[in-house]
Amino acid sequence: MTLTTPAGAQTEAPDFRDPQVRLRNLFDAGTLRLLAAADTSGVLAGRGEIDGTPVIAYCTDATKMGGAMGVEGCRHIVDAIDAAVRERVPVVGLWHCGGARLNEGVTALDAVGQVFAAMVRASGRVPQISVVLGPAAGGAAYGPALTDIVIMSDQGRIFVTGPEVVRSVTGEQVDMERLGGPEPHGRRSGVVHVTTKDEAGALEKARQVAALLGRQGRISPADAAQTTDLGALLPEQTNRAYDVKPLIKGLLDEPGVELHAKWAPNVVTTLGRFAGRTVGVIANNPMRLGGCLDASSAEKAARFVRMCDSLGVPLIVLVDVPGYLPGLGQEWDGVVRRGAKLLHAFAEAVVPRVTLVTRKAFGGAYIAMNSRSLGATAVFAWPNVEIAVMGAPAAVNILHRKTLAATPAAERDAKRAELIEEQIRVAGGVNRALEIGVVDEVVEPSDTRRRIAEALAGAPAARGAHGNIPL
Amino acid sequence: MADEIRAEMVANVWKIVKAVGDEVEDGDTLVILESMKMEIPVITESDGVIAKIAVNEGDVVQEGDLIAVIE
Numbered sequence: 050m051t052l053t054t055p056a057g058a059q060t061e062a063p064d065f066r067d068p069q070v071r072l073r074n075l076f077d078a079g080t081l082r083l084l085a086a087a088d089t090s091g092v093l094a095g096r097g098e099i100d101g102t103p104v105i106a107y108c109t110d111a112t113k114m115g116g117a118m119g120v121e122g123c124r125h126i127v128d129a130i131d132a133a134v135r136e137r138v139p140v141v142g143l144w145h146c147g148g149a150r151l152n153e154g155v156t157a158l159d160a161v162g163q164v165f166a167a168m169v170r171a172s173g174r175v176p177q178i179s180v181v182l183g184p185a186a187g188g189a190a191y192g193p194a195l196t197d198i199v200i201m202s203d204q205g206r207i208f209v210t211g212p213e214v215v216r217s218v219t220g221e222q223v224d225m226e227r228l229g230g231p232e233p234h235g236r237r238s239g240v241v242h243v244t245t246k247d248e249a250g251a252l253e254k255a256r257q258v259a260a261l262l263g264r265q266g267r268i269s270p271a272d273a274a275q276t277t278d279l280g281a282l283l284p285e286q287t288n289r290a291y292d293v294k295p296l297i298k299g300l301l302d303e304p305g306v307e308l309h310a311k312w313a314p315n316v317v318t319t320l321g322r323f324a325g326r327t328v329g330v331i332a333n334n335p336m337r338l339g340g341c342l343d344a345s346s347a348e349k350a351a352r353f354v355r356m357c358d359s360l361g362v363p364l365i366v367l368v369d370v371p372g373y374l375p376g377l378g379q380e381w382d383g384v385v386r387r388g389a390k391l392l393h394a395f396a397e398a399v400v401p402r403v404t405l406v407t408r409k410a411f412g413g414a415y416i417a418m419n420s421r422s423l424g425a426t427a428v429f430a431w432p433n434v435e436i437a438v439m440g441a442p443a444a445v446n447i448l449h450r451k452t453l454a455a456t457p458a459a460e461r462d463a464k465r466a467e468l469i470e471e472q473i474r475v476a477g478g479v480n481r482a483l484e485i486g487v488v489d490e491v492v493e494p495s496d497t498r499r500r501i502a503e504a505l506a507g508a509p510a511a512r513g514a515h516g517n518i519p520l
Numbered sequence: 521m522a523d524e525i526r527a528e529m530v531a532n533v534w535k536i537v538k539a540v541g542d543e544v545e546d547g548d549t550l551v552i553l554e555s556m557k558m559e560i561p562v563i564t565e566s567d568g569v570i571a572k573i574a575v576n577e578g579d580v581v582q583e584g585d586l587i588a589v590i591e
Contacts (some may be wrong), residue, residue, distance in 0.1 A: 290560045338529050339558040371556045374529065378583060440557055 058346040065248070069110035071143050071182070075099070075106055075252050084218070084388040089113060091150070092122035092339035096138075099256045100291040105133040106518030108143035111183055116146035118188060119153045123160035126192075127167040130177075139263040140198065141255055144205075153397035161188035168195040172516035173359030175372065176436060178260035180255045181205035181241070181332040182248050184225065193240075197356050197517055198258055198308065200243040201231050202251035207240055235311050239349065242308040257306050261320050262360055265327040272302070273502035274322040279432070280494030287408060290335040293317055296407070297330050300498065305330070309349050315339075316346035317338040318353040321476035323365065324502040329357035332367035337410075339400070341374040342414045351390035352520040354398055363505050364402035366419040372412040372439065386416065390520055397515075400483060401508035403501050406430040406488070411439050427495070427504040430479050430488045437477030441469045444476065523566045527581040531555035536577055542570045550588050551575065554555075558573040564590055 063070045073081050075095030084094040084105070091114060091211035094107035103128035107129040109116035118126075126142070143444050149157040171177060172195070184206040191197045201207070208229035215221050215228065227233065231244035243258075244253040277299030297306055297319050305321020315338040319330045321340065331350050342350075359366055373384060386515040395402070397415070403426050406420045415436060419425045430436070438444065445468045448469070456464045475481065482488040492500045530554035531559070538550045549561040572589040575581060 110567075203526060234588060286559070288558050291556050323536075334560065335558065338561070339556040339560050376530065376583075442557070 051208060064112055066111040066145060066183070068110045068112075071108050071398045072097070072106055073096045074178075075141060075143065075255060076104070076112065076248070076347050077101065081159040084132065085125060090121035090125055091116055091146075092125040093120060096132075099139075100260040103136070103138045103259055104141060104259050104263060105129050105136070106141040109146035109189070109350055111145040114147075114150060116144075116183070116189075117148060117157075118146060118161055118164070119150035119157050120148075120160040120410075123157075123164045123232050130164075130167040130171050133175050133359065134171045135219070138174060139178060140171065141178045141180065141259055141261045142192065144179060144181045144185040144189055144193055145188035146185055148189050156405050158168045158188070161192075164188075164192060165195055168192065169171055169516065171439050172197075172518070173513070174516075176259065176360055176472075178262075178328040180251050182251060184208075184229075186210075190229075192520055197262075197360070198236075199241045200245065200254045200258070201234060201241045202245050202248045203231060204248065205241075205244075205251070206230055207234055215341070229383065229456065230273055230477065235251075237312070239309060239312040239345070242489075243306065243310075247518040254306060258320065261322070261327045262362070265362065266322070266325050268326040268363075268506040270324060270499060270500055270502040270506050273498040275495060275498040279497055283408065290395045292336040292350070293369070296367065297321075297332055298366070300327075300330065300501075302479055308353065309491030310373060313343070313345035315341060315343065316350045318349060321361070323505075324498070326505075327362055328505070329353060330363055330365045331419075333370040334391050335369055335444040338374055340370050341372060341416060342370060342388065343374040344381055344382040344387040345416065347384070347391040348520055350489040351387075351394040352517070354391070354394035354518045355513070355515070355520065358394070358398040358400050359515055359517045360431040361400060361510070361512035363400050363508075364424075365403065365501060365505075366396070368404060368406045368410045368418040369408040369416075370418055371412055371450045372414050372416040378423075388413070391417045392423065394464045394507050395419045395425075397513065398424070398509040400503045401510070403504045405427045405492075405501065406434045406495065409437075409440070411435075411437055421489075426508045427490070429490055429500060430482065430487050430490045430506075431497075432479070432491055434482075434488075435473065435477045436479065436482045436488065441477050445469050448472070458465055522571065523568065524586055525550065525562060525588045525590065526563060527562075527585045527587055529538070529553075529555055529583050531560065531581055532575055533540055533575045533579040535557060535579060536573060536575070537561075538573070539572050540573055541578055544568065544590060550572060553581070559582055564588075566590055576587070 177196035234241035
């Protein structure tokens with residue numbers, strides 16, 4: 050092991066691209082120890098602490114050949130990942146890298162492939178976090194993409210082929226930012242989980258995530274006192290959309306880290322602490338697409354569920370879902386195939402996972418949101434929720450079409466209202482859900498944190514024995 | 521810089537909340553749509569002044585249709 054402080058004092062302001070500077074900025078002050086002495090390989094790796102938690106990190110050296118990866122540099126990355134797996138600590142990669150070293154030819158490609166293989170070996174065994182601080186092109190694009198969480202600063206760019214190649218091959222005029230900056234990857238492609246306005250912000254997010262995943266803590270129901278009136282965060286009108294994020298914030302001990310905030314925003318996925326322990330929260334967001342599940346959001350949630358399961362992070366699922374988004378676009382987008390991922394992810398998950406229905410859960414989306422049938426540890430519901438195949442008015446229009454048609458027009462609305470009330474009572478009310486056992490208990494909003502904490506604490510700790518393929 | 525706000529899904533325009541010339545900030549509701557039997561606010565993610573409202577109450581919007589322009 051090498052000490053980081055060189056014998057001679059530095060005289061100039063350090064280059065911000067210097068990997069040693071970047072690693073120091075990532076770790077707690079004074080904790081960086083290099084895994085191997087600095088060399089010309091284009092990669093520097095070290096161990097250190099983040100909020101006192103041991104973490105291993107590697108950083109491509111953008112001051113040498115644009116950070117391009119060669120055999121030696123790739124070897125450092127593989128060693129760092131293997132060490133993290135041996136020591137069971139998170140591994141963070143800082144990326145600013147133009148791809149494979151051209152002058153090393155196919156041996157460099159082979160080396161980059163070995164980095165990918167190491168990442169896949171480590172997948173689901175230790176948390177892998179990538180921070181993209183500059184261009185990460187070609188092989189360097191797939192490095193971050195194979196890891197659990199990708200954070201991108203304002204200067205980060207990820208693409209397979211750069212603007213020059215795009216122009217020469219297809220004639221398309223496009224710059225690096227539009228091709229692979231925070232906007233396209235944060236909002237459109239889903240490659241990036243978190244975007245930040247600068248490098249310091251990106252490293253801070255990486256620290257937060259590494260601490261959450263590296264030191265998960267234990268649930269302590271005694272710490273589940275509730276200060277926020279969660280029920281007051283829902284609108285009084287049941288058909289009015291609302292933002293679910295304040296509800297998530299009120300449920301967690303402190304604000305968590307939202308992943309994929311702008312991509313598929315109709316589902317919210319957040320890592321945070323709950324009663325002292327790291328949990329993953331998955332919530333429908335009625336503010337976006339009415340909270341419907343669709344192809345992208347199901348895939349986003351599925352990947353999050355599988356990541357949490359493989360890393361032993363319990364799940365809290367907040368349900369307020371009107372159904373799957375209907376339409377041609379969705380069917381052609383693979384809502385069946387991609388929606389199936391969410392069913393698969395929940396059904397195979399062995400971590401404790403508690404569902405809370407806050408307002409409604411309808412149809413196939415009800416099943417997909419960690420229902421009793423998929424093996425939820427507990428399913429709670431707030432009073433007056435509706436759980437049904439579809440909303441009562443729609444069901445009445447189908448089930449009682451003939452009755453309604455035979456009713457004189459003047460009385461039809463009254464008849465429909467009566468039938469809807471009856472439909473809710475016999476088919477969609479929470480009492481029926483309790484009777485058949487798909488809801489375990491009705492909890493008051495004011496008692497929600499305590500009951501969820503007890504349910505999570507009472508379940509045996511477990512961890513899925515699988516990797517985290519980037520679904 | 522103009523920011524175009526487009527419909528995320530097929531919906532009826534239920535209510536226009538803001539008018540051209542109104543100053544808005546991130547999170548403000550511009551229009552309320554009705555779809556999936558829900559009232560769904562269309563919010564702005566940027567601060568600015570409304571330069572254009574491209575829909576009327578009662579319109580049906582398709583996914584991707586322009587709803588408003590913020591400058």
